Amino acid sequence: MTKNSDDRATPSVKQRLSVWGETAVGVVLIGVLELIRLLPYRWRIPFGGWFFARVFAPLAGYRKRIENNLRLTGIDLPSEDIARLVRAVPDNMGRAVLEMFSPRELHKVALQTPFSGPGVDAVEQARAKGQPVIFVSGHFGNYDVIRTGFAARGFPLGGLYRRMNNRVFNERYVAAISTAGSPLFERGRRGMTQMIKHLKDGGSLALLIDQHMGAGAPLSFFGQTAYTAVSAAQMALKYDALVIPCYAIRQADGMSFKVELEAPIAHTTAEDMTQALNDSLERRVRENMGQWLWMHRRWKGAKQPK
Template identity: 55%
Template sequence: MPETPEHTLTHRVQDRILRALIGGLLYLPYRWRVPLCGWVMARVVAPLAGYRRRIRENLRLILPDLPAAERRRLERAVPDNMGRTIIEIYSGPEFAARAAATTPRGEGMAALEAARAAGRPVILVTGHFGNYDASRAALIARGYRVGGLYMPMKNPYFNAHYETAIGRIGTPLFPRGRQGLAAMVRFLREGGMLGMVVDQRMSHGARLTFFGHAALTALSAAEMALKYDALLVPTYAIRKPNGLDFDIVVEAPIPAGTPEAMTQALNDSLEALVRRHPDQWFWVHRRWKIPAQRAAEIGAGR
């Protein structure tokens, strides 16, 4: 659907504001700009954008027994982590160097090394947790060929420089949709490793569960793993208490099965991590919203 003049103006204004904020922060030393962007997101942007309300609503649905004090803490901590993530991504080489300083650990590292030696493709799956690009940066620094599949932003003006920012962390990059499909498939068939973020609601996804509640989830990562004989490997970057560094974890590959079973295993993996670090997941997403029409289609088996 083409943009209306109103949408175009809104997107331009949003982009100008974000460019000014990000550009100003980039003049500061890294150790200052990251916490400052977190503070601005938590104290200024989140209340104005309705993020605190969204976080509160999701927490009441998913963790209804959470003490009120902890819920209020998360209403501030979640957008703080989001703000840090944004400015880290725009910090390019400085962020990549910070991520590269951490040695990835976990059962999956041996599987990645074996796949690289054999030329077997790998699909690395993460969520909007900690900083979702830190694993990619750390693995690229160690010589792994890791590409990224990303969802273009709805704001085309912001998307233009966002693509440039994530490209400075590493390439190749593949936009979701037809535009990037052929190049992405070729990359996988050549034994590349593809990073994906898969924890957002997809309107035509399968009705799986996340935190015990129905959540529409895309099966694409599992389907591609099966189609191209790729390993399906969860990986996460857990932000350390200093707010600047990460523990990068690579879990064991998900066993082959049906796309639904494999994707549910991905949901379960992320859920276990979020339960341990609830302040690091992006609770602002409408993860559990299922439109009435889509619910009826699922009930009818369509």
């Protein structure tokens, strides 16, 4: 029996079930977020940290991955410090997620956050002459405070994001990060074209550098080979943009931040500039070990020590 064109165009039962399942998961995730958002902000953020540290991280296997990454980098810590980190890292992650989905409250926090460091004057000078700036950070503290803080001060930064796998949840995610600041560029060829045009027109960007990039340069991070995207440095060299390492450091109360802008990275080669960015982030992580996302697969392919 031959199928006609209409039969081929009709989604299969399996495809329809897949779409329904994806929708159901997205609705559940959004529903959980909205329930948590009923809590006052001062309770919502600590609850997010508690939930990720005590419930989500153990179920997802994140505790073991944190321990493995610490061993991989040769960081020798007493067992009680490791126990503290396997709680602190997902706690910071949970707080950051709830802060991201609380953009109006985060806007107020960002306005009250002090911005300091040698990069502050460099940014003001660049703004005065219309020179683009590429702000580079990592999954540390809460990097959204930087973009939100600059936007709240009348200096919007373009941001690159990766589409979430779940279509329904992705819509909620994009809406949240758009409220924090715009323009946004989706990772991919079209988004990269838009981002480059934004930079060429004198706009500024906020980028993260600490994800494994298989096509990146084999640079060093915590003494191990970490494949790192050099695109931020390449764009800076091509379009005469400043490259400024920047960090939003969570304070002891768990709710407030300070943002530090380091001196611009000297224009040399893309690899050397990117290594300087890796070194800068490593220094910051060593000062605040619980604020970096140690469950990242940052060193893919590296053999774990026995």
